[in-house]
Amino acid sequence: MRKVAVVGTGHTDFAAESPKTEIEMFCEAATEAMAECETGPEKIQALYCGNVFGDFAEGQGMIQSYIANELGMHNIPATRFEGACASATLAIRDAFMWVASGFYDIVLVGGTEKATAMGTPLATRTFAMGTDAKYEFAAGLTFPGFFALLAHLYAHTYGVSMERLREQMSLVSVQSHFYGTKNPHAQFKHKEITVDQVSNGFMVASPLRLLDCCPFSDGAAALVLASEDVAKKLTAKPVFITGSGQASSPRLSAQAPYLPRLRAREISARQAYDMAGIGPADIDICELHDCFSIASIIAAENLGFAENGTAGQLWEKGETKINGKIPVNISGGLKAKGHPIGATGASQACEIVRQLRGDLADSGRQVDGAKTGLVDTLGGDGTIANLVLQTGW
Amino acid sequence: MEYKLPFRQYHKALMKNKLMGLSCPRCGAVTCPPQMSCRSCTAYDLEITELSGRGKITTFTVITVAPEGRESEAPYIVVLVELEEGPWIMGNLYDMDPSRADLSLIGRQVELGCRVYPGDRYSDGPMARPAFRFADH
Numbered sequence: 001m002r003k004v005a006v007v008g009t010g011h012t013d014f015a016a017e018s019p020k021t022e023i024e025m026f027c028e029a030a031t032e033a034m035a036e037c038e039t040g041p042e043k044i045q046a047l048y049c050g051n052v053f054g055d056f057a058e059g060q061g062m063i064q065s066y067i068a069n070e071l072g073m074h075n076i077p078a079t080r081f082e083g084a085c086a087s088a089t090l091a092i093r094d095a096f097m098w099v100a101s102g103f104y105d106i107v108l109v110g111g112t113e114k115a116t117a118m119g120t121p122l123a124t125r126t127f128a129m130g131t132d133a134k135y136e137f138a139a140g141l142t143f144p145g146f147f148a149l150l151a152h153l154y155a156h157t158y159g160v161s162m163e164r165l166r167e168q169m170s171l172v173s174v175q176s177h178f179y180g181t182k183n184p185h186a187q188f189k190h191k192e193i194t195v196d197q198v199s200n201g202f203m204v205a206s207p208l209r210l211l212d213c214c215p216f217s218d219g220a221a222a223l224v225l226a227s228e229d230v231a232k233k234l235t236a237k238p239v240f241i242t243g244s245g246q247a248s249s250p251r252l253s254a255q256a257p258y259l260p261r262l263r264a265r266e267i268s269a270r271q272a273y274d275m276a277g278i279g280p281a282d283i284d285i286c287e288l289h290d291c292f293s294i295a296s297i298i299a300a301e302n303l304g305f306a307e308n309g310t311a312g313q314l315w316e317k318g319e320t321k322i323n324g325k326i327p328v329n330i331s332g333g334l335k336a337k338g339h340p341i342g343a344t345g346a347s348q349a350c351e352i353v354r355q356l357r358g359d360l361a362d363s364g365r366q367v368d369g370a371k372t373g374l375v376d377t378l379g380g381d382g383t384i385a386n387l388v389l390q391t392g393w
Numbered sequence: 394m395e396y397k398l399p400f401r402q403y404h405k406a407l408m409k410n411k412l413m414g415l416s417c418p419r420c421g422a423v424t425c426p427p428q429m430s431c432r433s434c435t436a437y438d439l440e441i442t443e444l445s446g447r448g449k450i451t452t453f454t455v456i457t458v459a460p461e462g463r464e465s466e467a468p469y470i471v472v473l474v475e476l477e478e479g480p481w482i483m484g485n486l487y488d489m490d491p492s493r494a495d496l497s498l499i500g501r502q503v504e505l506g507c508r509v510y511p512g513d514r515y516s517d518g519p520m521a522r523p524a525f526r527f528a529d530h
Contacts, residue, residue, distance in 0.1 A: 121461035125515070128460050134400050135426040136483045138510045138520035139471050140456055140463055148454035149473060156452065156499045206455040206494065253473055254432060256451070256481040 050111030089345030110222030158309030180336025249382020446505025
C-alpha cells in the first residue's frame with residue numbers, strides 16, 4: 001500500500017441561507033484546494049463527494065456527476081457518499097484507499113450541503129431519517145433526542161449529577177463558540193456565549209437546550225489527495241493520512257449494553273490508531289463530532305482521551321483548549337463553525353491539515369508544533385469514521 | 394432465506410398489544426425489534442416468540458422540537474426500556490406529565506401498550522410503537 005498525502009485544501013464560509021447552490025459551493029472549495037497545489041482539472045482522475053440531503057434541499061440528486069462536469073473534469077468517475085453526517089469522511093477514506101492501492105495517483109474529495117434550504121421542520125424530519133425509520137422514528141425520535149437519551153443514561157450510568165453534567169455540557173459549547181470567533185469561515189464567527197446562556201436556553205429535547213445543539217448549515221469543503229511521489233512534486237508540506245478506521249452500529253436500542261459508549265467509535269478509532277502505530281496520547285489536535293454538547297464528552301471517552309464518565313473534566317480543567325493536554329475543536333467545531341452535514345468530514349480534515357501545516361498562525365487558533373491530528377465523524381445512529389493525519393516533512 | 398419476522402407482521406401484532414420477537418435456538422438470546430440475525434450470536438435460524446411487554450426504563454427524554462408533521466404531539470416522552478427478556482426497545486411513555494420527567498424515571502417498571510403513528514409522505518404506511526405505562530404504582 002502506498003502512502004497518501006493531502007496536498008490541497010479548500011473551505012467555503014459556513015452559513016445559514018447561503019446564496020450559492022450545493023454545486024457552486026463545492027466548486028468554490030474544490031478550486032481553492034486545486035489552486036493550493038497548482039493542479040488543474042485535467043490532472044484529477046476521480047471525484048468523491050459527500051452529500052446527504054441535496055434531493056430534499058434543492059431537488060438535486062446525483063450531484064457528483066454535475067460537479068465533475070462543472071469543474072471541467074469531463075467523464076472522470078464520480079461517486080457520491082451517503083453516511084449521514086459522516087458522508088465526507090467516508091468519501092475521504094475511500095479516496096485514500098483508491099490512491100493507496102495504486103489505482104489512482106491524484107483525486108479530488110469533499111462534501112457539500114445546503115441544509116438550511118429545507119427549513120427547520122423539514123430539516124428535523126430529514127435528519128431523523130438517520131435513525132431507524134420503522135422501529136425508532138415511530139416513537140418520534142429526533143436527532144437531538146438520540147443524544148438526549150444518551151445524556152440521561154450517561155448521568156445515571158456514571159453517577160454524574162445532572163447539575164454537574166449540565167455545567168460540563170455548557171462549557172463544551174462555550175469553548176466551541178470562543179474558538180469559532182477566531183475562524184473566519186465559522187457560521188457563528190461573531191457570537192461568543194456564556195454558560196448561563198447555554199444552561200437556560202430553549203429546551204429542544206431534555207436535557208439538551210438550543211445551545212447544546214449544532215446549527216443547520218450550508219457550506220462545502222474539499223481536499224486534493226495524491227500518492228507520495230506525486231505529492232512531493234506538488235507541495236513542500238504534504239500531510240499524510242497515516243491511519244483510517246470505519247465501523248457501523250445498529251439502531252440505538254440495539255447498541256445496548258455498551259451505551260452510553262458508542263462501541264463503533266471505539267472500534268473505528270482503534271483501527272485508525274493501530275494503522276498509524278500510535279495511541280490517543282500521541283494526538284496533538286482533534287476535531288471530533290460535537291453535533292451536541294454531550295456528544296463531545298462521549299466522543300472524547302470513546303477516542304481514549306479520558307476514562308468513561310470523566311471526559312467532562314477535560315473541559316472543566318481547560319485541557320481541551322489550545323494549550324491543553326488534548327486541544328479539541330479549535331475550529332469552533334460543528335457547534336460554532338457550523339455543520340453542513342455532507343461537508344463536515346472534509347471540513348474537519350481541512351482544519352487539521354491547516355493546523356499541521358502551521359497555516360493558522362495569524363488566526364489566534366494555531367496549536368503550535370502540532371504534528372499529529374485526529375478526525376472523528378459520526379453519522380446517524382452509528383456510521384463512524386476516523387482519520388489520523390501526520391506531517392510529512 | 395425467508396425474513397422470519399417482517400415489520401408488517403410485528404406491526405399487526407403490536408396493534409393488538411402483542412410484542413413479538415425472535416428467540417435463538419443456538420444461544421437462547423431474545424431479539425426485539427426483529428432483525429435478520431440473532432443480536433447475540435448472529436444466527437439466522439430464529440424462532441418467533443411473544444414477549445411479556447414488561448421491563449424497566451433505562452433512559453428517557455422529553456422532545457419539545459418535533460419533526461415536520463408531528464408538531465402537535467410535542468412535548469412527548471421517548472423512553473428506552475430494557476425488556477424482561479433482555480433486549481432494549483424504544484417507545485413512548487404517556488403515563489405522566491412530561492414536565493415532571495426527571496432521572497427518577499430510570500429504573501421504573503413499565504408494561505406495554507400501543508399507539509399508532511399514521512406515517513407521513515416519507516414513510517411506507519403506519520407504524521405501531523410501544524406506548525408504555527407504569528407497572529409499579
